[in-house]
Amino acid sequence: MTSRQHPAPTEPSDGALLFDFGGTLDADGVRWAVRFHEAYRAAGGSLPLPTFEAHFRRSDAALAELPRIRAMGFRQMVEAQAALLLRLVDDGAALDAGRIADGFHAESLAAVRRNRLLLAALLPRPLGVVSNFTGNLERCLEELELAPLFAVACDSTVIGCCKPDARIFRTALEGLTATAGDAWMVGDNFEADVRPAAALGMRTCWLAPAERPMPADGVATMRAARLSDFLALVA
């Protein structure tokens, strides 16, 4: 892990910590499109990532429109997205949506189990989630046994605005009775998580594989290849 400009907190046990969900709590800086693509290829799919990702974005939009989406937990949502994806992807192969969902889900659970223990060790420090989600973030956190750890969970669909809008971060900070200057935001999407939080005066940690380049017009941020690296630092 490398640090740029922002110092490590001088009082490591103080201050609120806000986390993105997808790619942050369920994977080390790898976005869902990439992880779904890996599961799709493992199940026999042949499309390259750029082609697949266009379909994935459409499946994201379709997922958000499902009438039952707000009631879905994590497993059910992953299954629904895998089924939507296979309806959109036409690569000539007869693929099993269940197998794709199983692969994605198993990998997510492994990351969540590891992160759950590390996050629990930070309590009673105020922890929150800020996510561009589909109205069922709370249900997903409950299913993954993460809900008890987070005093605040801001779901963009519920709040009515998405990252990078500053309002969703302010809502989370207010929920934790925290000020931006005393809080961290941790996430894998530089433009949605890091840049807007830094603009509010929060310390930030960009979760990204070491080889991923910083945007040319990036802001000062810590970066970590694994969430566990960051959590060990602030523990």
Ligand SMILES: [Mg+2]
């Ligand atoms: Mg993310």
